[in-house]
Amino acid sequence: xxxxxxxxxxxxRPGGSLRLSCVTSGFTFSSFGMHWVRQAPGKGLQWVxxxxxxxxxxxxxxxxxxxxxxxxxxxKNTLYLQMxxxxxxxxxxxxxxxxxxxxxxxxDSWGQGTLVTVSS
Amino acid sequence: SYELTQPPSVSVSPGQTASITCSGDKLGDKYVCWYQQKxxxxxxxVISQDTRRPSGIPERFSGSNSxxxxxxxxxxxxxxxxxDYYCQAWDSSLVVFGGGTKLTVL
Numbered sequence: 001x002x003x004x005x006x007x008x009x010x011x012x013r014p015g016g017s018l019r020l021s022c023v024t025s026g027f028t029f030s031s032f033g034m035h036w037v038r039q040a041p042g043k044g045l046q047w048v049x050x051x052x053x054x055x056x057x058x059x060x061x062x063x064x065x066x067x068x069x070x071x072x073x074x075x076k077n078t079l080y081l082q083m084x085x086x087x088x089x090x091x092x093x094x095x096x097x098x099x100x101x102x103x104x105x106x107x108d109s110w111g112q113g114t115l116v117t118v119s120s
Numbered sequence: 121s122y123e124l125t126q127p128p129s130v131s132v133s134p135g136q137t138a139s140i141t142c143s144g145d146k147l148g149d150k151y152v153c154w155y156q157q158k159x160x161x162x163x164x165x166v167i168s169q170d171t172r173r174p175s176g177i178p179e180r181f182s183g184s185n186s187x188x189x190x191x192x193x194x195x196x197x198x199x200x201x202x203x204d205y206y207c208q209a210w211d212s213s214l215v216v217f218g219g220g221t222k223l224t225v226l
Contacts, residue, residue, distance in 0.1 A: 035215065045155070045163065045206050047215035059213040062121065100168050104210055106153030108174055110162040 002026040002109045004096050009114030016086050020114055022079040022096030027109075030054070030074035033099040035107060036081045038092035038116075048094070049081065050103075086118045122211035124218035131224045138194040140221045142207030145188060150209045152190040154183060157220075158203045166205075167192060199225050 008020040020036070036048040049070040050059045058070050069082040079096050093115050097107035125143045132138035142152060154167035165174050167183035170190065180195045190209075194201055202225045207218040 037217075044204075044220040045157075045208075045217045047208075047217060050215065059215075061214065095162060097163075100165060100174065104151040104153075104169060105172075106155075106165045106168045106174075106208065107163075108165045108168075110164075112162055 002098065004098065004109055004111035006094065006096055006111045006114035009094060009116045011117045011119060012086055013120055014087060014118055016118070017082070017084045018086065018116060020081040020083065020094055020096075020116075022081075022111055024077045024079065024096075024098070027098070029072075029077040033103055034070075034072060034079045035097045035099070036068075036070060036079075037095045037097055037107070037110075038090075039095070039113070040089075040092040043092075046092070051079070083116070086116075088118050090116060091118050092116060122209075122214070122216050124207055124209060124216050126205075126207060126218040126221045128219070129222045129224065131226060132194075132197045134199060134225055135196055138197045138201070138223055138225075140192045140194075140205050140207075140223065142190040142192070142218050143188055144190075144209065144216075147188050147190055147209065148186045150185075150211065152183070152185045153208045154181075154192045155206045155208065156201075156203045157206065163206065194223075197223075197225055201225060 051070045067085045093113040095113045098109040100108035151169045155163040157163040170185040
């Protein structure tokens with residue numbers, strides 16, 4: 001079955017950096033677009049970034065552009081999110097998610113999330 | 121930036137029909153997806169591309185999208201359907217989520 005397992009979260013000071021990873025299995029990773037989505041404590045879902053199946057197209061939410069970088073290693077079935085210049089408002093549970101079929105078909109598999117806390 | 125608007129809460133009696141709306145400018149021109157999220161769990165895709173139910177999603181979940189409003193309908197609502205529901209769409213090269221609707225079954 002499809003599995004997505006995030007890691008790399010933790011406590012970081014404002015201005016610091018973190019690199020999240022999402023190890024996947026159970027599907028052909030290199031055939032699907034992937035996303036990062038976050039959820040602040042007690043709040044709704046907020047999309048962070050998307051990367052096309054081959055890594056050639058990347059899109060970011062406006063508030064993350066220039067600070068976050070999404071990438072993937074299809075040989076390792078792994079998705080990454082490099083987060084720099086972190087702010088308190090970046091505190092959230094970060095999920096990786098897989099495209100259902102085509103890009104507009106939604107996200108049909110989600111990990112359990114990794115918690116990022118930005119605090120001094 | 122594009123916005124999707126959902127009512128914060130909807131209440132329904134068991135066995136009745138629940139409707140959750142999602143509004144946005146010319147939303148009918150975009151594909152809308154819906155997610156269910158229960159406390160402490162990851163979201164689950166319940167409707168894809170306006171009307172399609174992914175494998176394993178009960179038939180009581182259905183969707184529609186026209187004009188400026190998309191609607192998630194749950195027929196014969198069960199206690200297990202109590203959850204937060206989020207709509208989602210693409211606008212240009214950005215993904216947008218609605219603010220979420222808490223469905224209470226009472």
